[in-house]
Structure formats: structure tokens, C-alpha cells
Amino acid sequence: MKTIKTTSSQLPNKTITCLKSLFSSLPIEKGTRLMFGGFGLCGIPEKCIEVLSQLPIQDLTVISNNIGNSGRGLAILLQQRKIKKAICSYVGGNPDLEQQIAQNLIEVELVPQGTFSERIRIGGMGIGGFYTPTGVGTIIEEGKEKKKWNGVEYLLELPLKGDIACIKAQKADTFGNLWFKESARNFSPLMAMACTTTIVEVEELVPVGEIPPENVHLPGIFVNFIFLGTNYQNSIEFLKTEILEGKEKR
Amino acid sequence: MTPKNLPLWTPSQMGLEILQQIPSGSSLNLGIGLPTLLGELMQPEQQLMVHSENGVLGVWGRPKTKEEASPTLINAGKETIGVLKGASFFDSAFSFGLIRGRHLDFAFLGGMQVDFEGNLANWMAPGQKLTGMGGAMDLVYGAKKIFVMMTHFDKSGQSKLLEKCTYPLTGKNVVDKIFTNCGIFLPQKKGFKIEKLAAPELEELLNPNDFSF
Numbered sequence: 499m500k501t502i503k504t505t506s507s508q509l510p511n512k513t514i515t516c517l518k519s520l521f522s523s524l525p526i527e528k529g530t531r532l533m534f535g536g537f538g539l540c541g542i543p544e545k546c547i548e549v550l551s552q553l554p555i556q557d558l559t560v561i562s563n564n565i566g567n568s569g570r571g572l573a574i575l576l577q578q579r580k581i582k583k584a585i586c587s588y589v590g591g592n593p594d595l596e597q598q599i600a601q602n603l604i605e606v607e608l609v610p611q612g613t614f615s616e617r618i619r620i621g622g623m624g625i626g627g628f629y630t631p632t633g634v635g636t637i638i639e640e641g642k643e644k645k646k647w648n649g650v651e652y653l654l655e656l657p658l659k660g661d662i663a664c665i666k667a668q669k670a671d672t673f674g675n676l677w678f679k680e681s682a683r684n685f686s687p688l689m690a691m692a693c694t695t696t697i698v699e700v701e702e703l704v705p706v707g708e709i710p711p712e713n714v715h716l717p718g719i720f721v722n723f724i725f726l727g728t729n730y731q732n733s734i735e736f737l738k739t740e741i742l743e744g745k746e747k748r
Numbered sequence: 749m750t751p752k753n754l755p756l757w758t759p760s761q762m763g764l765e766i767l768q769q770i771p772s773g774s775s776l777n778l779g780i781g782l783p784t785l786l787g788e789l790m791q792p793e794q795q796l797m798v799h800s801e802n803g804v805l806g807v808w809g810r811p812k813t814k815e816e817a818s819p820t821l822i823n824a825g826k827e828t829i830g831v832l833k834g835a836s837f838f839d840s841a842f843s844f845g846l847i848r849g850r851h852l853d854f855a856f857l858g859g860m861q862v863d864f865e866g867n868l869a870n871w872m873a874p875g876q877k878l879t880g881m882g883g884a885m886d887l888v889y890g891a892k893k894i895f896v897m898m899t900h901f902d903k904s905g906q907s908k909l910l911e912k913c914t915y916p917l918t919g920k921n922v923v924d925k926i927f928t929n930c931g932i933f934l935p936q937k938k939g940f941k942i943e944k945l946a947a948p949e950l951e952e953l954l955n956p957n958d959f960s961f
Binding site for chain 2: 614739
């Protein structure tokens with residue numbers, strides 16, 4: 499097969515140079531639903547969070563698995579009391595959130611992680627709900643429709659959608675085809691599909707065509723804006739190495 | 749009553765008891781807490797495929813040094829990990845589809861309480877800090893076998909094996925086997941069947957009504 503090499507792409511270039519002016523131009527008000535990719539601090543959109551921390555916004559609804567950790571990630575927005583409601587699966591190891599829960603300063607909706615990710619997935623895929631065995635016989639089933647098929651009980655769970663998705667990928671082309679590094683993919687491609695507007699920040703920006711089609715993890719059709727970030731912290735929450743474990747007594 | 753002077757199993761001994769029961773070639777998920785230790789005890793000859801719900805199949809070992817650790821390569825406990833040849837990465841919906849769809853042979857979870865019915869409570873205790881259930885509720889309804897690995901007694905000396913859980917449940921009628929520092933137990937509606945004890949003297953110490961057969 500002959501490939502035609504072109505220096506410019508016929509696809510739109512979605513890159514932006516100033517995240518702050520982008521966020522300032524978006525209607526972010528009370529109750530706006532923002533999704534943030536990342537598992538713990540792995541794969542979080544650091545630059546989006548930084549810019550949001552500089553804007554005079556409040557009463558956000560934030561949908562993210564962990565909502566940060568100890569002043570890092572979304573804990574920055576927590577400390578600024580910008581988050582009114584958090585939808586997540588795990589709040590442990592997050593002192594800022596624990597404190598706000600204890601003081602009743604924040605509303606938290608805890609969702610089992612598999613249900614959380616599937617609700618976001620179907621939110622972007624035009625599916626009206628799904629039945630899952632997760633949570634049957636626990637406090638999660640309260641108020642939910644229950645059905646039994648072949649002797650197994652299921653709960654009806656509804657889609658989760660958002661207004662703005664903030665995600666991070668390792669690499670994007672200028673159209674927004676994305677490639678994620680190692681285990682940093684987690685919720686990000688699902689959130690990109692489930693939100694009206696998707697902003698992706700990346701460590702590498704490449705011309706269209708450089709990511710081979712079979713290596714595209716998320717097609718650019720789900721991406722609206724691309725920002726090339728620098729000076730990433732990429733924090734490690736718990737460093738474990740062979741050397742450290744060799745020293746551990748057991 | 750805590751059997752203080754008896755030779756109870758160490759976490760490593762518990763881990764080795766578990767690994768003896770895992771057929772070669774199995775796939776498994778290791779929960780946060782005691783089960784994480786299993787990853788350090790596994791041998792390559794067992795050909796085990798370890799799943800981590802944040803989107804990794806093929807977790808193996810640790811990075812050698814701090815310099816080799818990658819912030820984007822972690823397990824569900826947010827610890828840096830290594831992977832074996834043949835590993836794969838995927839998104840969270842796929843990862844939990846793999847769990848929910850019963851493609852995983854075993855899930856090992858920590859526990860706060862397990863009862864006769866095989867109910868498990870491990871995510872929320874009254875008066876303690878709220879942590880959230882994470883992926884535990886999906887795991888207990890998804891993996892083919894659910895093994896709980898925990899200490900037999902809580903900090904106040906109360907047995908964690910009960911007639912009925914009092915904490916909010918993670919899953920109902922889900923536990924297949926319990927590995928504690930006292931032995932291996934099976935929930936069987938009327939009580940716990942003893943499969944193995946760390947020390948024979950324990951039989952008299954454990955509540956006879958709970959372990960009657």
C-alpha cells in the first residue's frame with residue numbers, strides 16, 4: 499500500500515495555547531459537572547486542576563475516582579472549598595476530603611468502582627441503564643430497581659454524564675487521537691465520551707498520522723481541546739521497590 | 749479471647765497456605781491490605797496472572813530502584829509495581845467488565861467481618877473514618893472464588909468470624925473461604941467448617957457454637 503505523505507492534516511487542529519483563557523470562556527457555574535480522569539494521582543490532569551484553582555468558581559460537582567490526596571490533585575480544589583458535591587468510589591487516604599465529610603461541608607456520593615466506570619461508559623454510549631449484581635444486599639441497593647434473571651439478582655444503575663471532562667494522556671496528535679501510558683488510562687477515555695466538552699492535556703503533541711491507527715486508545719472525535727503541558731509532577735503515592743522490600747522485616 | 753501464647757500463622761505463612769490452594773495458571777486479583785503480600789510470595793512456576801482493577805493484567809514484582817519506578821505503573825493500592833512479559837493495560841470499564849463477567853478465577857480481599865452466610869463486611873465500620881468501597885463490591889460479585897485474608901481477631905480481641913455481620917456489607921453470601929492467622933475456615937450457614945488450624949489447641953479456644961462441625 500502506498501501512503502501519501504502530507505505535511506499538513508486535513509483534520510481540524512484542536513490545540514490551544516492558553517488553558518486559562520479556555521476555562522474562562524467556558525460556562526462553569528454552580529452545579530457544573532466536571533469529570534477528572536486519574537486513579538489516585540496516576541494520570542490526573544494536573545494543568546487543568548492548576549488553572550481551575552486560579553479561577554473564581556465554586557459549588558462544583560466533581561466526578562472522579564479519588565478526589566486527590568493530601569493537597570495534591572483535586573485536593574487543591576477541595577482545600578479551596580470549590581467542590582460542593584463529589585461522586586467517587588474511594589475517599590480513603592485523602593485527609594482534606596475526610597475532614598470536609600466529617601464537618602458536613604461536602605456532599606459525597608460513593609459509587610462502587612465498577613459501577614462508577616460503567617455508568618460513565620454508558621453515559622457516553624447512548625445506553626439508558628444497566629443491571630449489575632454489584633451492591634445487591636448492601637446499602638447501595640436502596641431506592642434502586644431490582645430484577646432477577648436465572649436466579650441472580652441485579653440492580654438498575656443509570657448513566658453518569660458530565661459537562662466538562664478534564665483528562666490527561668501521554669500523547670495526542672493535533673486532532674486529538676490519544677495514547678495513554680501504562681496504567682494511566684483508567685477512567686479518562688470513558689469520561690471523554692461522557693461529557694459535552696472534553697479537554698485533554700498531554701506531555702507529547704505530535705502531527706496527525708504519527709500515532710498509528712491501531713495504537714489510538716481514544717479517537718479524536720471525543721476530544722474538543724488539546725493542551726501541551728510542561729513540568730509535570732507525576733507524583734508517586736506509594737513508592738515500593740525491590741530494594742525497599744528487601745529491607746522490610748517480615 | 750485471644751490465643752496469645754499459641755503459634756499462630758504469620759502473614760507469610762497465611763500467604764503460603766493460600767498459594768498452595770491456587771491452581772497453576774489461575775488469574776487473580778489482590779485486594780489492599782494483607783492480600784497484597786501474596787504478590788511477593790508467588791513463584792514464576794505457578795504461572796499466575798495478577799489483575800489490578802485500575803487496568804493492569806500481569807502485575808509482577810516491583811521496580812528494582814526508585815529510578816526505575818514509573819508514576820504511571822501502579823496497582824489499585826497506588827503502589828509502584830512491575831509487570832511480566834505478556835501483560836496488558838486497559839481502561840477501568842473494561843477492567844471491571846473482566847471482573848463482573850466472571851473471567852477472573854480468584855479475588856482475595858481483606859476483611860473486617862465475615863459471617864455464617866458468607867456475608868463480607870470490609871469497607872465501612874461505625875465510628876471509623878469513611879474510606880469508600882472502591883472496587884471491593886464489584887470484585888465480590890464478579891470473581892469466581894472469593895477468598896478473604898485477615899487477622900482472626902480485631903484490635904479489641906473480638907473474633908471477626910461471626911454468626912451475623914454487624915457492619916454494612918460489601919457483599920451478601922459471597923465468601924468461599926477465610927484464611928486467618930488461626931486457620932482456614934469455610935462459611936456454611938450453621939457455622940464455620942474448620943479446614944485447617946494453625947495450632948490444634950485452637951479448637952477449644954474458638955467459640956464452639958461457631959465452629960461446631
